[in-house]
Amino acid sequence: MISSIAELIADRLGTMPAGERRAAQTLIASYPMIGLKTVAEFSAAAGVSSPTILRFVARLGFQNYPEFQSSLQDELAAQLQSPAIRTLNPPSPGGGTVSPMLEATLDNMRETFRHLSDKQLADIAARLADRRGKTFLIGGRFTDPLARYMAAHLAVIQPDVFHLAGQESMWRDRLIDMGKRDVLVIFDIRRYQDSLVRFAEKAHQRGVQIVLFTDQWLSPIARFARHVIAGRTAVPSAWDSSAALFVVAETLIGAVTRQLEADGARRIREMEELR
Amino acid sequence: MISSIAELIADRLGTMPAGERRAAQTLIASYPMIGLKTVAEFSAAAGVSSPTILRFVARLGFQNYPEFQSSLQDELAAQLQSPAIRTLNPPSPGGGTVSPMLEATLDNMRETFRHLSDKQLADIAARLADRRGKTFLIGGRFTDPLARYMAAHLAVIQPDVFHLAGQESMWRDRLIDMGKRDVLVIFDIRRYQDSLVRFAEKAHQRGVQIVLFTDQWLSPIARFARHVIAGRTAVPSAWDSSAALFVVAETLIGAVTRQLEADGARRIREMEELR
DNA sequence: GGAGCGCTGTATCGTATGTTACGTATTTTG
DNA sequence: CAAAATACGTAACATACGATACAGCGCTCC
Numbered sequence: 089m090i091s092s093i094a095e096l097i098a099d100r101l102g103t104m105p106a107g108e109r110r111a112a113q114t115l116i117a118s119y120p121m122i123g124l125k126t127v128a129e130f131s132a133a134a135g136v137s138s139p140t141i142l143r144f145v146a147r148l149g150f151q152n153y154p155e156f157q158s159s160l161q162d163e164l165a166a167q168l169q170s171p172a173i174r175t176l177n178p179p180s181p182g183g184g185t186v187s188p189m190l191e192a193t194l195d196n197m198r199e200t201f202r203h204l205s206d207k208q209l210a211d212i213a214a215r216l217a218d219r220r221g222k223t224f225l226i227g228g229r230f231t232d233p234l235a236r237y238m239a240a241h242l243a244v245i246q247p248d249v250f251h252l253a254g255q256e257s258m259w260r261d262r263l264i265d266m267g268k269r270d271v272l273v274i275f276d277i278r279r280y281q282d283s284l285v286r287f288a289e290k291a292h293q294r295g296v297q298i299v300l301f302t303d304q305w306l307s308p309i310a311r312f313a314r315h316v317i318a319g320r321t322a323v324p325s326a327w328d329s330s331a332a333l334f335v336v337a338e339t340l341i342g343a344v345t346r347q348l349e350a351d352g353a354r355r356i357r358e359m360e361e362l363r
Numbered sequence: 364m365i366s367s368i369a370e371l372i373a374d375r376l377g378t379m380p381a382g383e384r385r386a387a388q389t390l391i392a393s394y395p396m397i398g399l400k401t402v403a404e405f406s407a408a409a410g411v412s413s414p415t416i417l418r419f420v421a422r423l424g425f426q427n428y429p430e431f432q433s434s435l436q437d438e439l440a441a442q443l444q445s446p447a448i449r450t451l452n453p454p455s456p457g458g459g460t461v462s463p464m465l466e467a468t469l470d471n472m473r474e475t476f477r478h479l480s481d482k483q484l485a486d487i488a489a490r491l492a493d494r495r496g497k498t499f500l501i502g503g504r505f506t507d508p509l510a511r512y513m514a515a516h517l518a519v520i521q522p523d524v525f526h527l528a529g530q531e532s533m534w535r536d537r538l539i540d541m542g543k544r545d546v547l548v549i550f551d552i553r554r555y556q557d558s559l560v561r562f563a564e565k566a567h568q569r570g571v572q573i574v575l576f577t578d579q580w581l582s583p584i585a586r587f588a589r590h591v592i593a594g595r596t597a598v599p600s601a602w603d604s605s606a607a608l609f610v611v612a613e614t615l616i617g618a619v620t621r622q623l624e625a626d627g628a629r630r631i632r633e634m635e636e637l638r
Numbered sequence: 639g640g641a642g643c644g645c646t647g648t649a650t651c652g653t654a655t656g657t658t659a660c661g662t663a664t665t666t667t668g
Numbered sequence: 669c670a671a672a673a674t675a676c677g678t679a680a681c682a683t684a685c686g687a688t689a690c691a692g693c694g695c696t697c698c
Contacts, residue, residue, distance in 0.1 A: 105675055121443075128654090139676075164396070189613075190610065194473075230516065318388075327516060330609075334606055335468055338464075338600075338602070341602060380646085403684090411647090412648080413685095415646065415647080429686085
């Protein structure tokens with residue numbers, strides 16, 4: 089069973105002529121980076137001519153050089169997505185059905201935050217904390233609860249926070265209340281919902297700033313979004329996981345709260361008194 | 364100090380026009396693989412034209428596209444050589460607001476699952492998968508979205524799943540439908556809601572089996588509950604975190620789905636056809 | 639409401655890149 | 669040792685890729 093190109097090379101190294109073997113060895117030496125560069129650079133590094141490189145990749149079974157490079161890239165991408173943690177920490181022994189799921193979820197969160205800079209979060213928090221405009225939240229079939237969760241918290245610390253619920257026609261009518269200073273927070277992961285995309289487009293046309301929570305493949309709404317948060321969703325289950333997005337949402341709630349601390353504290357106190 | 368291209372992008376994201384920002388966001392979402400492909404592929408993935416991609420890399424300070432790709436490759440190479448240190452987002456100086464929050468959340472989850480045996484989860488899953496009775500879900504002020512999230516998934520794979528929403532009087536009337544074979548899933552964390560406690564007590568008197576999601580200090584509902592899941596909620600924020608409970612909920616959803624696999628698969632297929 | 643600016647996409651261009659044909663060198667075999 | 673076959677590099681070629689000029693559009697600011 090040969091899965092990686094490195095194995096493929098090791099397998100056929102014996103049957104290769106001298107020149108191609110040099111190519112193979114230089115590739116293995118700094119695997120796989122040299123293979124991502126141009127044929128000219130590869131050949132120079134290996135000390136052979138370009139045609140030798142091409143014959144080399146042909147012998148590995150590739151039709152042409154770009155195809156070979158794509159394979160290397162795919163391999164790299166797969167390698168980057170399953171963090172070293174999983175290979176370093178062997179699946180915890182006794183492995184019930186639980187721990188793989190938990191481990192994957194924890195990985196997802198780390199990975200999600202790795203692609204999310206503090207600055208980006210701070211920007212979004214600042215936008216959400218800006219009280220000149222209204223804040224609307226909405227989500228898809230399975231993610232709407234996340235929108236509700238976020239709305240429930242934001243509504244406590246600032247006015248003009250609205251969760252858009254119910255039928256599509258209901259929230260479509262709310263578009264009339266939305267303008268440039270307003271923010272629309274949308275949750276949309278696979279399979280992306282047409283109704284949400286349409287809604288986002290119309291909101292965008294009205295100048296509403298869109299904050300999108302989506303998965304790593306990006307909902308089409310990313311086209312209209314001012315800010316995009318891409319969370320990892322893959323877990324060993326029949327369903328995708330929204331846990332990473334949930335944690336991002338909580339982080340944002342915390343950040344907004346901190347920004348509004350002065351105002352927010354007074355507001356919360358007033359609320360307590362109203363009870 | 365800006366060392367990686369990802370940081371560079373995060374830094375200038377705010378000053379970019381819409382099209383280039385879309386390029387930036389798609390790059391970050393699947394960093395850095397898209398940047399290694401051709402301009403045409405990059406532009407297609409981002410939904411913009413090729414010149415926009417080129418203007419984007421120019422704004423980052425690169426003379427041309429190949430130079431940009433070389434930088435990405437160098438970064439990748441450095442990253443691959445020291446697999447332990449994966450520095451996409453280095454610990455932000457000046458105390459990032461993010462990482463303490465994330466770390467605390469991850470700890471909460473590990474700790475929550477440490478106190479939760481596989482058997483316990485399997486028992487609850489089996490109870491939820493038992494189709495002889497109905498399943499009701501409800502939550503408190505901030506946790507009701509979790510109930511909704513769970514209900515949305517369970518309702519797909521089995522009939523008779525009901526989320527109790529709206530006014531207290533509304534769900535109190537639903538008590539009449541509940542009996543011994545039924546399950547009531549309640550989410551209740553500090554500050555525990557009287558209305559939920561009252562409701563749980565009445566349901567308990569009718570013989571309903573209660574599954575309680577609560578925090579480590581246990582809601583008073585634990586008195587009536589057949590199963591109690593205690594999640595850690597403490598994070599460095601003004602709010603408690605429900606993330607650990609969320610992950611438990613997802614785990615349960617996955618377990619129930621697996622148990623109902625045969626029936627569930629047919630059900631999901633039928634649903635698809637109804638669209 | 640009008641003028642100016644900036645952003646974006648279409649179409650075109652030059653070139654670097656991968657590819658192929660061919661001749662020379664090197665090894666292998668009878 | 670000779671002859672054939674295989675391997676390798678040089679040089680010419682075609683293509684696909686990145687780069688650029690330009691026009692249309694929307695937005696902001698008078």
